[in-house]
Amino acid sequence: MPNYDFELILSRPLLEAELDPLFQLTHGLVTVGFVRELRGKEQRGQAGCRWQAPSLSAAIMEVIELLESLEPPAEDVPPLRVLSVEADPLLSMRDIAERVGRSLESVRLCIRGTRGPGNFPPSETTSAGHRLWRWSRVAAWYGVEDPQLHEAGPTSQAINGWLALRDVVPQVAPAPEEVTSALSAVLSNVA
Structure with a gap:
Protein backbone atom coordinates (compact mmCIF):
# COMPACT_ATOMS: atom_id res chain seq x y z
CA MET A 1 0.00 0.00 0.00
CA ALA A 87 -3.44 16.90 -0.22
CA ASP A 88 -0.89 18.77 -2.36
CA PRO A 89 1.73 19.33 0.34
CA LEU A 90 4.04 22.26 0.86
CA LEU A 91 7.67 21.14 0.90
CA SER A 92 10.96 22.52 2.14
CA MET A 93 14.12 22.36 0.03
CA ARG A 94 15.14 19.26 1.98
CA ASP A 95 11.78 17.59 1.25
CA ILE A 96 12.12 18.44 -2.45
CA ALA A 97 15.62 16.98 -2.58
CA GLU A 98 14.38 13.76 -1.00
CA ARG A 99 11.41 13.42 -3.37
CA VAL A 100 13.33 14.12 -6.59
CA GLY A 101 16.47 12.18 -5.59
CA ARG A 102 18.83 15.17 -5.73
CA SER A 103 21.20 16.74 -3.26
CA LEU A 104 20.09 19.72 -1.24
CA GLU A 105 22.69 21.83 -3.04
CA SER A 106 21.37 20.75 -6.45
CA VAL A 107 17.85 21.84 -5.46
CA ARG A 108 19.16 25.13 -4.07
CA LEU A 109 20.93 25.85 -7.39
CA CYS A 110 17.77 25.03 -9.35
CA ILE A 111 15.78 27.43 -7.17
CA ARG A 112 18.38 30.17 -7.75
CA GLY A 113 18.26 29.50 -11.51
CA THR A 114 21.92 28.53 -11.88
CA ARG A 115 21.07 24.90 -12.65
CA GLY A 116 18.33 23.48 -14.81
CA PRO A 117 16.13 25.27 -17.35
CA GLY A 118 15.27 28.18 -15.03
CA ASN A 119 11.86 29.42 -13.94
CA PHE A 120 11.71 27.25 -10.83
CA PRO A 121 8.22 27.60 -9.31
CA PRO A 122 7.98 30.42 -6.79
CA SER A 123 7.61 29.48 -3.15
CA GLU A 124 4.06 29.46 -1.83
CA THR A 125 4.80 30.69 1.65
CA THR A 126 7.48 31.27 4.21
CA SER A 127 7.23 29.48 7.52
CA ALA A 128 9.65 30.26 10.35
CA GLY A 129 12.06 31.81 7.87
CA HIS A 130 11.96 28.82 5.50
CA ARG A 131 10.34 28.93 2.09
CA LEU A 132 7.89 26.21 1.12
CA TRP A 133 6.92 25.05 -2.38
CA ARG A 134 3.78 23.29 -3.63
CA TRP A 135 4.69 19.71 -4.60
CA SER A 136 2.52 19.63 -7.75
CA ARG A 137 4.39 22.62 -9.23
CA VAL A 138 7.82 21.29 -8.28
CA ALA A 139 7.00 17.81 -9.62
CA ALA A 140 5.91 19.34 -12.95
CA TRP A 141 9.11 21.42 -13.14
CA TYR A 142 11.31 18.35 -12.55
CA GLY A 143 9.16 16.19 -14.84
CA VAL A 144 8.28 13.82 -11.99
CA GLU A 145 5.13 11.82 -12.63
CA ASP A 146 3.50 11.34 -9.25
Whole structure:
Protein backbone atom coordinates (compact mmCIF):
# COMPACT_ATOMS: atom_id res chain seq x y z
CA MET A 1 0.00 0.00 0.00
CA PRO A 2 1.27 3.48 -0.79
CA ASN A 3 1.99 6.24 1.72
CA TYR A 4 0.03 9.46 1.30
CA ASP A 5 1.06 12.90 2.54
CA PHE A 6 -1.55 15.50 3.42
CA GLU A 7 -2.38 18.21 5.92
CA LEU A 8 -5.49 18.68 7.97
CA ILE A 9 -6.72 22.01 9.32
CA LEU A 10 -8.19 21.54 12.79
CA SER A 11 -10.80 23.43 14.78
CA ARG A 12 -8.21 24.07 17.46
CA PRO A 13 -4.58 23.25 18.19
CA LEU A 14 -3.88 20.16 20.21
CA LEU A 15 -2.99 20.58 23.84
CA GLU A 16 0.16 19.13 25.34
CA ALA A 17 -1.92 16.56 27.26
CA GLU A 18 -3.24 15.17 23.95
CA LEU A 19 0.16 14.41 22.43
CA ASP A 20 0.72 11.00 24.03
CA PRO A 21 -2.76 9.71 23.13
CA LEU A 22 -2.27 11.03 19.57
CA PHE A 23 1.08 9.24 19.29
CA GLN A 24 -0.46 6.00 20.53
CA LEU A 25 -3.33 6.24 18.03
CA THR A 26 -1.20 7.18 15.03
CA HIS A 27 2.19 5.60 15.85
CA GLY A 28 3.85 8.98 15.30
CA LEU A 29 2.67 9.29 11.69
CA VAL A 30 0.68 12.45 12.41
CA THR A 31 2.63 15.49 13.56
CA VAL A 32 1.06 18.56 15.10
CA GLY A 33 1.96 21.82 16.69
CA PHE A 34 0.61 22.11 20.19
CA VAL A 35 -0.12 24.70 22.83
CA ARG A 36 -0.09 24.53 26.60
CA GLU A 37 -3.50 26.23 26.84
CA LEU A 38 -6.16 27.45 24.44
CA ARG A 39 -6.37 31.20 23.90
CA GLY A 40 -9.42 32.29 22.00
CA LYS A 41 -11.99 30.30 20.06
CA GLU A 42 -10.64 31.17 16.61
CA GLN A 43 -7.25 29.54 17.11
CA ARG A 44 -6.78 26.82 14.45
CA GLY A 45 -4.56 23.77 14.53
CA GLN A 46 -2.76 21.83 11.85
CA ALA A 47 -1.78 18.19 11.44
CA GLY A 48 0.81 16.91 8.98
CA CYS A 49 0.08 13.32 8.01
CA ARG A 50 1.90 10.50 6.26
CA TRP A 51 -0.50 7.59 6.16
CA GLN A 52 -0.50 4.21 4.45
CA ALA A 53 -3.81 3.19 2.89
CA PRO A 54 -5.26 1.79 -0.34
CA SER A 55 -6.22 5.31 -1.52
CA LEU A 56 -5.75 8.93 -0.56
CA SER A 57 -9.40 9.24 0.44
CA ALA A 58 -9.12 6.19 2.71
CA ALA A 59 -5.97 7.63 4.31
CA ILE A 60 -7.60 11.01 4.96
CA MET A 61 -10.81 9.52 6.36
CA GLU A 62 -8.88 7.16 8.66
CA VAL A 63 -6.84 10.02 10.13
CA ILE A 64 -9.93 12.24 10.50
CA GLU A 65 -11.62 9.47 12.47
CA LEU A 66 -8.57 8.99 14.71
CA LEU A 67 -8.10 12.69 15.40
CA GLU A 68 -11.75 13.27 16.15
CA SER A 69 -11.79 10.28 18.52
CA LEU A 70 -9.31 11.97 20.87
CA GLU A 71 -10.94 12.78 24.18
CA PRO A 72 -10.54 16.44 25.18
CA PRO A 73 -8.23 16.63 28.21
CA ALA A 74 -10.64 18.83 30.21
CA GLU A 75 -14.36 19.63 30.30
CA ASP A 76 -13.84 23.19 29.08
CA VAL A 77 -11.92 22.02 25.98
CA PRO A 78 -14.10 21.50 22.89
CA PRO A 79 -13.81 18.26 20.93
CA LEU A 80 -11.34 18.33 18.06
CA ARG A 81 -12.88 18.66 14.58
CA VAL A 82 -11.21 18.52 11.18
CA LEU A 83 -12.21 21.54 9.10
CA SER A 84 -10.40 20.94 5.81
CA VAL A 85 -7.75 18.91 4.03
CA GLU A 86 -4.88 19.86 1.72
CA ALA A 87 -3.44 16.90 -0.22
CA ASP A 88 -0.89 18.77 -2.36
CA PRO A 89 1.73 19.33 0.34
CA LEU A 90 4.04 22.26 0.86
CA LEU A 91 7.67 21.14 0.90
CA SER A 92 10.96 22.52 2.14
CA MET A 93 14.12 22.36 0.03
CA ARG A 94 15.14 19.26 1.98
CA ASP A 95 11.78 17.59 1.25
CA ILE A 96 12.12 18.44 -2.45
CA ALA A 97 15.62 16.98 -2.58
CA GLU A 98 14.38 13.76 -1.00
CA ARG A 99 11.41 13.42 -3.37
CA VAL A 100 13.33 14.12 -6.59
CA GLY A 101 16.47 12.18 -5.59
CA ARG A 102 18.83 15.17 -5.73
CA SER A 103 21.20 16.74 -3.26
CA LEU A 104 20.09 19.72 -1.24
CA GLU A 105 22.69 21.83 -3.04
CA SER A 106 21.37 20.75 -6.45
CA VAL A 107 17.85 21.84 -5.46
CA ARG A 108 19.16 25.13 -4.07
CA LEU A 109 20.93 25.85 -7.39
CA CYS A 110 17.77 25.03 -9.35
CA ILE A 111 15.78 27.43 -7.17
CA ARG A 112 18.38 30.17 -7.75
CA GLY A 113 18.26 29.50 -11.51
CA THR A 114 21.92 28.53 -11.88
CA ARG A 115 21.07 24.90 -12.65
CA GLY A 116 18.33 23.48 -14.81
CA PRO A 117 16.13 25.27 -17.35
CA GLY A 118 15.27 28.18 -15.03
CA ASN A 119 11.86 29.42 -13.94
CA PHE A 120 11.71 27.25 -10.83
CA PRO A 121 8.22 27.60 -9.31
CA PRO A 122 7.98 30.42 -6.79
CA SER A 123 7.61 29.48 -3.15
CA GLU A 124 4.06 29.46 -1.83
CA THR A 125 4.80 30.69 1.65
CA THR A 126 7.48 31.27 4.21
CA SER A 127 7.23 29.48 7.52
CA ALA A 128 9.65 30.26 10.35
CA GLY A 129 12.06 31.81 7.87
CA HIS A 130 11.96 28.82 5.50
CA ARG A 131 10.34 28.93 2.09
CA LEU A 132 7.89 26.21 1.12
CA TRP A 133 6.92 25.05 -2.38
CA ARG A 134 3.78 23.29 -3.63
CA TRP A 135 4.69 19.71 -4.60
CA SER A 136 2.52 19.63 -7.75
CA ARG A 137 4.39 22.62 -9.23
CA VAL A 138 7.82 21.29 -8.28
CA ALA A 139 7.00 17.81 -9.62
CA ALA A 140 5.91 19.34 -12.95
CA TRP A 141 9.11 21.42 -13.14
CA TYR A 142 11.31 18.35 -12.55
CA GLY A 143 9.16 16.19 -14.84
CA VAL A 144 8.28 13.82 -11.99
CA GLU A 145 5.13 11.82 -12.63
CA ASP A 146 3.50 11.34 -9.25
CA PRO A 147 0.30 9.30 -9.56
CA GLN A 148 -0.81 10.48 -6.12
CA LEU A 149 -1.13 14.01 -7.48
CA HIS A 150 -3.89 12.78 -9.81
CA GLU A 151 -5.89 11.91 -6.71
CA ALA A 152 -4.97 15.04 -4.72
CA GLY A 153 -7.17 17.68 -6.35
CA PRO A 154 -10.46 15.78 -6.74
CA THR A 155 -10.05 14.04 -3.39
CA SER A 156 -9.35 17.28 -1.50
CA GLN A 157 -12.34 18.99 -3.11
CA ALA A 158 -14.70 16.11 -2.40
CA ILE A 159 -13.62 15.62 1.20
CA ASN A 160 -13.65 19.36 1.89
CA GLY A 161 -17.21 19.43 0.54
CA TRP A 162 -18.11 16.50 2.77
CA LEU A 163 -16.55 18.20 5.82
CA ALA A 164 -18.57 21.36 5.12
CA LEU A 165 -21.77 19.37 4.56
CA ARG A 166 -21.45 17.42 7.81
CA ASP A 167 -21.00 20.70 9.72
CA VAL A 168 -23.98 22.43 8.09
CA VAL A 169 -26.47 19.57 7.68
CA PRO A 170 -24.97 16.48 9.31
CA GLN A 171 -28.15 14.45 8.88
CA VAL A 172 -27.68 14.34 5.08
CA ALA A 173 -23.88 13.93 4.98
CA PRO A 174 -22.92 10.45 3.75
CA ALA A 175 -20.88 8.14 5.93
CA PRO A 176 -17.09 8.39 5.46
CA GLU A 177 -17.01 4.91 3.87
CA GLU A 178 -19.52 6.04 1.23
CA VAL A 179 -17.35 9.03 0.32
CA THR A 180 -14.25 6.85 0.08
CA SER A 181 -16.07 4.24 -2.02
CA ALA A 182 -17.46 6.87 -4.42
CA LEU A 183 -14.07 8.54 -4.83
CA SER A 184 -12.37 5.21 -5.48
CA ALA A 185 -14.89 4.37 -8.18
CA VAL A 186 -14.55 7.76 -9.89
CA LEU A 187 -10.79 8.19 -9.55
CA SER A 188 -10.00 4.77 -10.99
CA ASN A 189 -11.15 6.28 -14.32
CA VAL A 190 -9.27 9.60 -13.95
CA ALA A 191 -5.62 8.51 -14.01
